[in-house]
Amino acid sequence: MTKVMNRSVRTTVVALLMASTAMLGALSATPASAGRRAVPEAAPTLQADYRFGNTLASSVPGAPRLRDINANGNNLFVPDGPRTVLRFPEGNGLRLGNATSVIPRGRYTIAIRMRFDTVTGYRRVVNFKPDSSDNSDTGLYVSDGDLVFYSRVFPDVDSIGAGELVTVVLTRSTRNRLRGYVDGVEQFDINDPNGRARIGANNLLRFFRDDANREESAGSVARIRLWDGPLTPAQVAAL
Numbered sequence: 066m067t068k069v070m071n072r073s074v075r076t077t078v079v080a081l082l083m084a085s086t087a088m089l090g091a092l093s094a095t096p097a098s099a100g101r102r103a104v105p106e107a108a109p110t111l112q113a114d115y116r117f118g119n120t121l122a123s124s125v126p127g128a129p130r131l132r133d134i135n136a137n138g139n140n141l142f143v144p145d146g147p148r149t150v151l152r153f154p155e156g157n158g159l160r161l162g163n164a165t166s167v168i169p170r171g172r173y174t175i176a177i178r179m180r181f182d183t184v185t186g187y188r189r190v191v192n193f194k195p196d197s198s199d200n201s202d203t204g205l206y207v208s209d210g211d212l213v214f215y216s217r218v219f220p221d222v223d224s225i226g227a228g229e230l231v232t233v234v235l236t237r238s239t240r241n242r243l244r245g246y247v248d249g250v251e252q253f254d255i256n257d258p259n260g261r262a263r264i265g266a267n268n269l270l271r272f273f274r275d276d277a278n279r280e281e282s283a284g285s286v287a288r289i290r291l292w293d294g295p296l297t298p299a300q301v302a303a304l
Contacts, residue, residue: 109173109296110294111125111290112127112292112293113125113128113167113168113289113290113291114288114289114290114291115289115290116288117142117149117150117151117286118148119149121133121159129161129162129163129167131160131161131272132160132161132162133157133159134158134271134273134274135157136158137155138154139154139157140153140159143285145285148287150285151286152284153284153285154283155182155183155281155283157273157283158189158272158273159272159273159274159289160195160269160270161270161271161272162268162269163268164270165264165268167291168264168292169293169294170263171237171239171241171264172237172239172293172294173236173291173292173293173295174234174235174236174292174296175191175234175235175291176232176233176234176288176290176301177190177191177232177233177234177286177290178231178232178287178288179230179232179233179284179285179286180228180229180230180231180284180285180287181227181228181283181284182227182228182282182283182284183227183283184207184209184210184225184282185227187206187208187278187280188206188207188208188280188281189205189206189273189275189280189281190204190272191205191235191271192204192270192271192272192275192276193262193264193265194261194264194265195267195269195271195274195276197265197266199266201276202215202276203215203216203261203262204261204262205235205262207282209221210222210223210224210225210226211224211225211252212224212225212233212247212252213252213253214235214243214257217253217255219253224247224250224252225247232248232249233245234246234249234304235262236295236296236301237263238294238295241256241258241260242254242255242256242257243256243257246298246302249302249304250302251298251301273286
């Protein structure tokens with residue numbers, strides 16, 4: 066009985082304190098403080114859509130073509146059910162030059178419909194600072210079946226299987242908020258204050274090809290889409 070009464074008293078006191086704090090906050094609010102509130106980001110616009118129908122060009126006009134990285138054989142367009150995909154050997158990949166002509170350096174959504182043959186260890190998905198020593202080992206990876214942003218630690222959920230076609234999405238906001246999704250389900254929500262997911266000074270995005278560590282997988286890609294801002298979780302789930 067005593068524990069129940071004490072819990073009841075504490076609950077009442079906390080409720081009164083919260084109500085008093087809210088009232089003081091409302092009384093002290095001024096136009097100046099209201100002006101300091103965060104301004105919502107503009108709704109993102111699709112800027113590039115690479116569908117790999119026997120071309121590396123975007124279906125959205127104005128975006129530059131993707132370029133093959135044929136470091137270990139050739140990338141090939143191959144049939145995959147009702148679609149055509151680009152098949153790449155381990156060590157190959159794609160690059161997008163002049164990337165900031167498509168998306169801002171630190172605010173974007175990247176959606177990739179892809180399949181990796183191997184998901185054990187680290188396997189590179191996106192490199193934001195390739196061909197440089199500026200955090201070139203950081204970026205988006207599949208690690209033992211999980212979508213991760215290196216070098217942060219994430220739960221072991223095994224959301225990506227070898228040979229499984231999945232949609233991987235990464236969003237970044239101007240407030241340095243970084244979110245990753247697999248098939249519409251959020252895998253991580255972290256801050257990126259050091260800008261490791263910002264496009265580097267060489268203005269290049271690289272897909273599936275790692276740095277000198279050679280943490281890569283063979284696989285295929287069916288679609289890559291780029292927006293100029295972060296989609297909401299609901300919008301990602303609807304892709």
